[in-house]
Amino acid sequence: MTCHALALRVPASAxxxxxxxxxxxxxWPELPDRWPVLWHDEVPAxxxxxxxxxxxxxxxxxxxPAFRAVLLRYEDGGAHLVLVAHHALLTPGVLQDIAHVLLGHRPATEVTVPLGCDKPPKGPHRPRIDWATGEEGAGDRTGVVTVPVPAGAPAAALVLARYEHRDPGDGLPAYATVLDEVGPVDPTFSHRLPFQSAPFPLTLVPRGTTVxxxxxxxxxxxxxxxxFARHLTHVHAQLGHRPLAEIELIPHEEAERLLPPPAGIPRPAVPSRIDTAFDARADRHPDAPALTHDGTTTTYGALRERAERLAAGLRAAGVRPGDRVGVRLERGADLVATMLAVLKAGAAYVPMDPAHPEERLDRTARDADVRLVVRDTAPYLGAARTDRPRNRTPRDLTPKDPAYVIHTSGSTGRPKGVxxxxxxxxxxxxxTRxxxxxxxxxxxxxxxxxxxxFSVWEIWGALLTGARLVVVDHWVARSPEDFHALLVRESVTVLSQTPSAFGQLRAVDRGAKxxxxxxLVVLGGEALDTRPLLGWFDRHPEDRCRLVNMYGITETTVHVTAATVTRREALAAxxxxxxPLPGWSVSARxxxxxxxxxxxxGEIWVGGAGVALGYLGRPELxxxxxxxxxxxxxxWYRSGDLGRLRADGSLEHLGRIDSQVKVRGYRIEPDEIRxxxxxxxxxxxxxxVLSGDAFEDAAGVRIDAYVVADGDTGDVRRRAARLLPDHMLPTTVTRVPVLPLTPNGKLDRDRLPAPEKPVSVPAPTGDLVxxxxxxxxxxxxVPVGPDDNFFELGGNSLYAIRVGTAxxxxxxxxLxxxxxxxxxxxxxxxxxMADE
Incomplete structure (x- = not known):
């Protein structure tokens, strides 16, 4: 129960x-148990x-007793009368009246002293305050800092809004309050303590010219x-002199001190390119296994030889240094050899997933202005002259040349080439080595x-460290059972996964013999829920298998930060x-x-060794x-991600600032779908609109579209599938007469109808059906009929795996x-299934 107190100077003889x-x-004649007595104490000076x-x-x-009264007499003269009471029994104003009676300023008969009349403010039961670090074992102890400002509410609301990246017009958060009335100001009292333990985690008490x-x-x-007190003082000094948006949270000097030190960018002794670094490996160990696919292993020497023949064929087809070459091949040895060949020809490769819709692939090729698209390696191998020198890489190429262009989702409907x-x-x-x-x-x-x-990390992470790379076929990647068997068969030691895919693999691993x-397991691409990892640690102890969670962005070269996840982190969620990785820097702005x-x-800014050259053909962006x-x-790269830096330099990723989201590891702009x-x-x-929580259940994230149309919308989803890959295709397309808007002219999501669901159709008989x-x-x-398409009902690759498991x-x-x-x-x- 919260207590308040006051003290007043009295003569030593009082x-x-x-x-x-x-x-x-x-x-209180009928409440003798509430009668206090006056305690006396002699105190050395x-x-x-x-x-x-x-x-x-x-x-x-x-x-x-209703309150405690103590008279402190000091050996050098003078004394203090101290009164302490429960808020639930006596208000601060009533306690002041009692003090005046004890001083003889007022007769007791003129003072009304009700009990149980005060209801002190109550803070949230379990507040979460992310900008501070609580002290374990502090109990109900309260700290007090005096701030030299005359009023606290406006400045405090602005400071906390900046801390939490929200609109200052929303007022104070639930864990904070400003107490404007803690009892009338009375100069009689030398000390007034409105509460011994603050009722809110953060409580501001105005005290005339201070808070x-x-x-x-x-x-x-x-x-x-x-x-907080420093920032409150700085913000208060600017109120009324600057527009809110221009008010600084912290002084310029403090901002400079908060900047991370210049990144110590790791560099090899001799600056290198991907292709020359690979060649150095192949020169030292030409017979070492480089790549395994479908039971066949290719050595470093053989992979280099194939890449050089392909590079010669590309040059014969007109590829020149600085060009961009589309690579549209299924995962396999030829895909890796072609990427390497493009680099050897001095060009940059533009990966094009054959699983994407044809029209989207055409747009990617046009956006990248590719010299050509490799769909089959045979023509280029045939065009290569066998009498050419082994290594024809142009001599004037540098490590600063573009290596690849990967396209990410764009809000205009046009993917951005990084x-x-x-x-x-x-x-x-x-x-990371x-x-x-x-x-x-x-x-x-x-x-x-x-x-x-993620493939950049997988392919070159293996080949530039001399390791063996095992290619996982498209269908094996979609079957956790087959993938687990492949990991066992090939004795894989380094595994990279999105948390969604890793969750399916863990489910198989639990029952595997x-x-x-x-x-080493490297997780990235989407938010990680650490709680389900406890079962993994039971089978794979931390001293035998290290699990690393990494945050990264295509624009900053795959990975930015790394956190080793242990059982402790899993238990703490x-x-x-x-x-940040050595050579990378992060800052919250x-x-x-x-x-x-x-x-x-604030927004996560990333600087240092990984910052890309920019967006292809998009100078303004x-x-x-x-x-x-x-x-x-x-x-620096402005990521558009929201995050905060901890005192130990670690980063917490808090999601996107804009509408962009991650679905099963892929970055998606809803505006591109629109x-x-x-x-x-x-x-x-x-x-x-998107529904579901990618952090809690990545498979359950739904993309729902609403359209206003002049004609039949039955084929809208099918036509969208020509341009959108599966992970971006809306689960439903619901027709509405008009899009509901807020008074500010924005989409009012709360007034959208529930997405249309397929009508149930009686299923034919049969146990399997x-x-x-x-x-x-x-x-x-949703209801399922015999001819309903699984993927048009909202199915996706993760749901497909769940069907097989069920x-x-x-x-x-x-299945x-x-x-x-x-x-x-x-x-x-x-x-x-019956025919198999």
């Missing part, structure tokens, strides 16, 4: 004891201040409270699409993505690029997102992912 005894008998403070902060016994900042130490540590130079990839390997103990003894997997930048050889204090949420630091040297829908001739207006229908309805959450658990025939993709209806799939 003795208010008799007045107190008479007064309380008159106020050197302990006077300490003893007074201790008495002001000592709570009264719950259920005892007292009372903070619960279990939530807000002393250093964070003092930093141009990354060779040096960035080499820097990434140099930054020692920490991750990457050696030629490792075996990696090439699991991800070449159009997804054969153990894995994996010693940690969302930290760790510290406000909307004007100003550094934010530790713990405050490049200038907007790749910026020079207004507070110091260096070029732009594609608006290209449909019948669509006049469109909106795209019935079982399939039941499993689909359970997983998809069938296996029910003792039904095994291959290829079969589901090629026979996506209950009717067709049941017949195909």
């Amino acid at each position: 003795d208010p004891g008799p007045v107190l005894d008479a007064a309380v008998r008159g106020w 050197r302990f006077a201040e300490h003893r007074l403070r201790a008495e002001l902060h000592r709570p009264v016994t719950e259920g005892g 007292e900042l009372h903070h619960q130490l279990r939530h807000i540590d002393e250093a964070s409270a003092r930093a 141009v990354v130079p060779h040096a960035n990839v080499l820097a990434l390997l140099d930054a 020692e920490d991750f103990a990457l050696t030629a003894a490792d075996t990696w997997t090439f699991f991800h699409s070449a159009a997804f930048d 054969e153990g894995l050889s994996v010693r 940690s969302r930290s993505v760790g510290r 406000d909307e004007r690029g100003r550094p934010l204090p530790t713990g405050a949420a 490049t200038a907007e997102r790749f910026v020079n630091d207004p507070y110091g040297p260096g070029r 732009a594609v829908l608006l290209e449909d001739p019948v669509v006049t207006a469109a909106a795209v 019935t079982a399939l229908t039941g499993v689909w309805e359970e997983i998809l959450g 069938l296996r658990e029910r003792g039904l025939p095994a 291959s992912m290829r079969l589901l993709y090629t026979h996506p209806t209950v009717q067709a799939l049941s017949l195909a």
